[in-house]
């Protein structure tokens with residue numbers, strides 16, 4: 338990271354206010370191209386499942402092939418997001434199957450020259466060498482397995498390589514950070530068994546969205562390093578979805594990685610305070626308006642936008658510098674091996690100025706180089722750290 342880099346150059350005074358290095362376009366291009374850029378969370382699947390064509394340049398949303406190529410993507414974990422309302426009537430596994438199908442059929446199947454299914458770290462490297470975007474699949478919301486370790490194993494067979502233990506809802510075996518009740522709950526005995534089974538079959542344990550207690554329980558139980566697929570630092574933006582310094586350090590000690598979420602509220606306290614995340618009054622209004630809403634993810638998005646407009650919510654956007662500040666902070670407290678990218682594109686409404694969609698990743702490369710990060714550092718942040726956690730999960734498989 339930057340201290341090492343600056344010392345290597347022989348500089349003697351190091352401070353956060355050190356002048357930015359002048360970086361040429363050619364250098365940005367060269368360094369970016371030398372990385373295998375892996376993003377561990379993208380929700381474009383909630384669009385493709387209802388017919389969005391990822392192959393065409395779109396003028397809305399954050400993700401399509403054209404923008405992926407401009408962003409120099411090496412690999413993407415697509416989210417099999419199962420909303421909490423599928424719990425009612427036991428439709429969660431059905432929904433997960435549909436979401437897996439949209440990755441395999443609508444994204445990879447329809448665009449075989451651009452995407453290739455990846456099931457292992459070696460697959461990721463192989464796809465990248467072929468000039469394709471390695472495509473991986475993770476379940477978001479442990480309720481998807483409907484309390485069945487058998488379904489967990491079925492989902493692994495279909496390609497799922499991480500499972501986020503909860504979404505915003507507490508399920509029968511794990512507490513979530515997303516509801517007041519769940520925040521005090523951790524893993525039940527079944528929850529601990531599920532984590533052990535994930536280790537045994539080689540599926541990464543993802544602790545984004547979970548309650549602090551679930552995090553500590555999972556850290557204790559898991560024999561493989563944990564992944565936080567899309568979370569940032571609570572000491573910078575104080576929202577329950579972000580991780581405390583203590584959690585980040587403990588996760589890193591066991592070989593895990595925090596994949597920084599680019600949602601404005603995750604990055605900036607100002608953004609959080611002007612959004613549903615940090616303002617309980619706004620959150621209650623929104624919850625009341627959405628209470629009995631039934632519909633597809635797309636319809637929900639439209640309805641949400643309508644309600645947000647009627648409330649007059651005006652979230653202050655975060656910036657590229659805010660994203661860099663989170664990377665810097667994790668490096669400072671937990672080391673260069675503990676940080677990655679899990680941007681949450683098409684899963685968050687507000688994106689930072691300078692990181693508006695998947696095409697903007699070279700801006701981040703420039704900002705990191707300006708800060709004094711070396712090409713080697715950036716390769717770790719962008720992909721090598723994630724590949725290390727993947728390999729550890731593969732090794733834990735029995």
Ligand SMILES: [Zn+2]
Pocket residue numbers: 477546567684
């Ligand atoms: Zn999420």
